Amino acid sequence: MEAHVERDLEQLRARLNEYMARHGLRSTGQRRVVTEMFFSSQGHLTIEDLLEQVRAEEPKIGYATVYRTLKLLKECGLAYERHFGDGLSRYEVAWADEHHDHLICIECEKIIEFEEDNIENLQDQVANKYGFKLVRHKLELYGICPECQAKKA
Amino acid sequence: MEAHVERDLEQLRARLNEYMARHGLRSTGQRRVVTEMFFSSQGHLTIEDLLEQVRAEEPKIGYATVYRTLKLLKECGLAYERHFGDGLSRYEVAWADEHHDHLICIECEKIIEFEEDNIENLQDQVANKYGFKLVRHKLELYGICPECQAKKA
DNA sequence: TTAGGTGCAAACGTTTTGCAACTTG
DNA sequence: CAAGTTGCAAAACGTTTGCACCTAA
Numbered sequence: 001m002e003a004h005v006e007r008d009l010e011q012l013r014a015r016l017n018e019y020m021a022r023h024g025l026r027s028t029g030q031r032r033v034v035t036e037m038f039f040s041s042q043g044h045l046t047i048e049d050l051l052e053q054v055r056a057e058e059p060k061i062g063y064a065t066v067y068r069t070l071k072l073l074k075e076c077g078l079a080y081e082r083h084f085g086d087g088l089s090r091y092e093v094a095w096a097d098e099h100h101d102h103l104i105c106i107e108c109e110k111i112i113e114f115e116e117d118n119i120e121n122l123q124d125q126v127a128n129k130y131g132f133k134l135v136r137h138k139l140e141l142y143g144i145c146p147e148c149q150a151k152k153a
Numbered sequence: 154m155e156a157h158v159e160r161d162l163e164q165l166r167a168r169l170n171e172y173m174a175r176h177g178l179r180s181t182g183q184r185r186v187v188t189e190m191f192f193s194s195q196g197h198l199t200i201e202d203l204l205e206q207v208r209a210e211e212p213k214i215g216y217a218t219v220y221r222t223l224k225l226l227k228e229c230g231l232a233y234e235r236h237f238g239d240g241l242s243r244y245e246v247a248w249a250d251e252h253h254d255h256l257i258c259i260e261c262e263k264i265i266e267f268e269e270d271n272i273e274n275l276q277d278q279v280a281n282k283y284g285f286k287l288v289r290h291k292l293e294l295y296g297i298c299p300e301c302q303a304k305k306a
Numbered sequence: 307t308t309a310g311g312t313g314c315a316a317a318c319g320t321t322t323t324g325c326a327a328c329t330t331g
Numbered sequence: 332c333a334a335g336t337t338g339c340a341a342a343a344c345g346t347t348t349g350c351a352c353c354t355a356a
Contacts, residue, residue: 026330026335047320062338067321083236087320087346103283112283119275123294126269130256131299138293141276146284179310179355200345215313220346240321240345 008095012039012078019076033058034069044082044090044111084111084140101139107148161248165192165231172229186211187222197235197243197264237264237293254292260301 016035020027037053038045051066070091073079080092084104099120103112119139127134144152169188173180190206191198204219223244226232233245237257252273256265272292280287297305 024335028329028336030337060338063320064322064339065337068336071322083238085236089320103280103285105285106288114279114283116275116279119272119279122269122272122275123292126267126272127256127294127296130265130267131302132256132258132294132296133302134294134296135259136295138291138295139276140291141280141285141287142289142291143280143285143287149284149286177309181311181355183312213313216345217314217347218312221311224347242345 009039011096012093016073016076016078025072030058030061030065031069031072033061034066035073038070038073038079038091039093041093044084044092046088046090050091082138084109101141103141103143105145105148106142107144107151110145110147112145162192164249165246169226169229169231178225183211183214183218184222184225186214187219188226191223191226191232191244192246194246197237197245199241199243203244235291254294256294256296258298258301259295260297260304263298263300265298 013035017027019025034050034054037057038050041050041053047063047066047070050070051061051063054061054066070079070081073091074081078094080094082090082092082102084090084102086109100113100115101119103114104110120137123137124134166188170180172178187203187207190210191203194203194206200216200219200223203223204214204216207214207219223232223234226244227234231247233247235243235245235255237243237255253266253268254272256267257263273290276290276292277287
């Protein structure tokens with residue numbers, strides 16, 4: 001388990017380094033702090049979340065750097081940007097072989113990740129039917145979680 | 154066919170009027186122009202799109218009125234607000250019995266609507282599995298349409 | 307008559323950008 | 332040293348709001 005997690009992290013670093021080398025980009029202290037913090041994060045961080053964590057280590061880092069670094073990570077496919085309807089962008093690590101969807105509680109904002117291969121298969125079928133070459137998808141289920149249902153009853 | 158379209162339109166108007174009456178809201182000239190324009194629109198309009206159309210008939214209408222009217226339509230469930238990742242909100246008429254998803258070309262921005270009951274069933278199953286009461290969902294497939302594939306080849 | 311609606315412009319919150327100073331390779 | 336990067340503050344963006352005036356009921 002641990003070994004698996006470690007290997008993936010190394011792969012993220014490798015993919016980032018490769019991308020930066022290929023584009024003549026530089027490895028600065030700030031960039032390293034932001035990317036490492038992000039890679040070791042869990043769930044769906046806002047820019048605020050990440051900036052807060054990053055400043056604990058490197059207090060002078062500004063919004064712009066975090067935005068610019070996440071833009072870079074999006075470009076090399078290592079971060080997903082998500083919008084769950086509250087006007088904030090949230091970022092999530094794009095682990096190599098992972099493709100999960102989201103179940104979101106509209107009362108308490110809890111986010112659960114799930115994977116459902118049958119849905120993915122049907123999505124492929126739909127794309128095929130229209131002749132589309134599928135690149136990515138977004139599936140979000142909004143509802144009320146068990147806890148919030150209990151609270152209301 | 155025509156009759157069917159007509160009936161639905163009447164239903165939209167009726168639902169809106171009922172909602173407005175119930176909340177003590179008034180039927181103004183501007184509101185009528187915006188709602189009628191919207192109801193007769195197709196696809197996924199931005200505020201800009203709608204404002205442009207509306208101003209052809211009533212040149213003095215401002216952004217605020219269009220935003221406020223669409224907010225009203227969202228509240229009574231007659232409009233869906235969608236975000237396809239370009240930072241713009243798009244609005245779509247919520248016909249009574251319709252629940253389709255979207256297939257989006259990332260090259261030419263073409264949007265195709267589809268309905269797939271099997272996917273919906275699986276979504277219900279997933280929600281059940283986690284004890285969620287499902288309220289709504291969002292499924293978007295992003296890919297390259299046949300035309301754009303041909304262009305590149 | 308009065309609660310609600312409008313248009314304008316200013317405010318808002320998030321994200322992007324121009325720029326001078328500073329690093330990295 | 333040249334080209335990329337940073338932090339700051341200002342700008343930009345879509346959207347919302349405060350307010351004085353207007354209008355439907």
